[in-house]
Amino acid sequence: MIDLTNIIKVITPAIIAFTIGIAITPLLTRHLYTHRAWKKKPGKQTLSGAEAVEFNRLHKEREREVPRMGGIVIWASAIVTILGTWALSLIWPTDITVKMDFLSRTQTWIPLFALLVGAIVGLANDILDIYHSGNGLSLRRRLFVVITTSIFIGWWFYAKLDITTVGIPFGQPLEIGWLIIPYFVIVSLALYASGIIDGIDGLAGGVFAM
Template identity: 35%
Template structure:
């Protein structure tokens, strides 16, 4: 167990909480601008017609047929990205703490933006958007640049291993960085499939990391995480069922990338699967479904993957799935903080 002594300076706490409040207010102010442009420009999300394995997405279409009767705009992730960028540049820009997550968020968001534009225009051969291999290559490119900065400029060469201590891995920190960021970006992207789901879960995860960064006295990162949390609460206000808009890949890629970077900057990579447990569960269910189909002659484990759609398929209302996953995510975030304080998997 850590001999944990936290000296709380009221002014520091107030500043960090203020960043969260400013993130919320800025996102609220940007929302009417986005909705005006989205509804005027017809930024309607195109529903997928094929699964990731190339089959007709019959179960998905049946589950969400009513939702897609009405036009729902996508790319709303622009709202919380811009809010985070504006607040961070205005009062929380730090070379050692906030440059990397901010630029990584913007870079991954740009990839998602182009993917969403292709979706809106109906490109994508059934899945609507950029080809998976192209998205993967671009995300790996962004992660590679971030990994180089992490190693060469921030001079990070070690990771903390549970019950062992610091392990120096030298330049291997770069591929680790790429793996963590790429995996987290995709996990959040896969999770973004129900009204309010990804936004609420990401808010819990970033809130947990704000606490962890504060305990580590990395106040810039704590402020960044609170800014994202505040902006996400504003976004989720409009994204809960029935959603007024969707974050799109611009939002999910940005959130996942930033979350992975924050975990690396706080040296708590092994806590990330705990705090982001639902993201891991969602991505894992999709992976297991694909492997099962390929290795077991087309047999499925779930009615449909990712797992949030499986629960819909067996009769759970969308709102029940979302709220129960929120509860799981919040409990996981608390467990992550407790493990951090106890000195577990840091």
């Protein structure tokens, strides 16, 4: 028999976050366009600091027209939802509100930590793009944050949660022991590469939290 409480626990926060995101998008968009919050020096650089020729050829002009800091919609709606459901469970503790509170170490601390790290780095990068050098944080610095954060998360899973296996579709879990730590690094770099490719650095928080 289907447990409706579990369905509510999953669907309700998603609906709340979606609604918050839809509500704040027009306000944020108006603010960003009013303050001309786009990249003043369009284009990207490679790891060595040279010009990313192919990316700039395809996207350089578009970066002049697209406001930065759009990722605020993603991480702000998620954080408000998480803190809101947590506060609701304390103020009005019922079976449903307590189950909706998913701010727990085993389930959400690590994704929330990754979301905050990605959000802070993405926001700092966008602010530098708009108001300062125009180049944002260097690729090396962003990769350093990604690598160190993923090492910490991998260590947490290995040492604190005792997770040392990787799920294989249609097969048995693969035991890799301490290699779970470099595995996290590789996966995180692969995920972060999407932000580098499409140029939407402000969404790094959401991608990284995955």
